[in-house]
Structures are given as structure tokens and as C-alpha cells.
Amino acid sequence: MVSTHSPDALKTARFAATTNNDYSLDDSAKSQLISINVACVNQIETAAGTCIDTIRDLKGTQPNRDNWGNAIKSAYLTAKHSFSSQIDKAMDEAIKVIDAFPPAQQDGAADFMCNSMDIVADAVDQALPELGSIGGRYLEDLLAGKWNKLTGVENEVKATCVAAVNALNSML
Numbered sequence: 001m002v003s004t005h006s007p008d009a010l011k012t013a014r015f016a017a018t019t020n021n022d023y024s025l026d027d028s029a030k031s032q033l034i035s036i037n038v039a040c041v042n043q044i045e046t047a048a049g050t051c052i053d054t055i056r057d058l059k060g061t062q063p064n065r066d067n068w069g070n071a072i073k074s075a076y077l078t079a080k081h082s083f084s085s086q087i088d089k090a091m092d093e094a095i096k097v098i099d100a101f102p103p104a105q106q107d108g109a110a111d112f113m114c115n116s117m118d119i120v121a122d123a124v125d126q127a128l129p130e131l132g133s134i135g136g137r138y139l140e141d142l143l144a145g146k147w148n149k150l151t152g153v154e155n156e157v158k159a160t161c162v163a164a165v166n167a168l169n170s171m172l
Contacts, residue, residue, distance in 0.1 A: 065143060123163075
């Protein structure tokens, strides 16, 4: 069995952390930057959860294609906007942190942040289509009272976020 923290696991993981360690950056600096991205992924997971909860709240209302479709689209767009805002916030915070590093570490820190932010972007690239599928492929199921697809999307988004956090933490 391969440990989820082994190099072999990273090569086959949903998110492969970069194996380049030539950042001229100590572990404390890396940890600061990783914590920014982990917080971003956690906020993305929260926003996705809010989207799913909003959609799940439709369960107690009369099924109506137009109303439900509009509510699902609105929840999706709110999550999408939140994802973008969280990434912007993380980058702004990272710039402040990197600017406080000694000049000799700033280029390495910027490279490290870009590589670790790629993991966050990959998580968003996987989570958004999952959330978008609710109003597309799964609307008919929801209208028919079949909510298992929503649970499947929720589980997939959570797994995506867990994998991203694990990949980020493996960069230390």
C-alpha cells in the first residue's frame, strides 16, 4: 500500500505537487505561503458547501424548473465569484508576505507561491464544473426528487479540496 505522503502517491495524486525544491526558501517561509493557499482552499470548500446547501434548501419547495434553475444558477455564480475573490485575496496576502522576505528570497518565494497556487487553481478547475453540472445534467433528477447526484457532487468537491490541501502540505 502506498502512503498518501510518499513520492509515489504524489505522482499519481489528483494534484501532483511540484518536485522542484530549488526555491532558495526555508521551510518557515514555505509554510507561510502554503498556509495562505490552504486557507484559500478551505474558503473555496466553504463557498462550494454554501452553494450546495442553497440548492439542497430547494428540497422543501415545490419543484419548478424555472425557479429552481434560477436559484441553482444564482448559487453557482455566487460560488464562482467567491472562488475568484478568495484567489485574489490569497495572492494579495502572498504579495505582502513575499515583500517582507529578504530580497534574496523573494524570487524563490514568488516561484514557490505560483507553483503552489497552481494546485489551488486545479482545485477550482475541478470544483466549478462539478457545481455547474447541478443546474445542467442534474436538474431533471432534482425536479424528480432524486437528490443523490447532489450528494455525489458534494462528495467530489470535498475530495477535491482534501486532495489539494494534501498536495499543498506535501510541498514542505
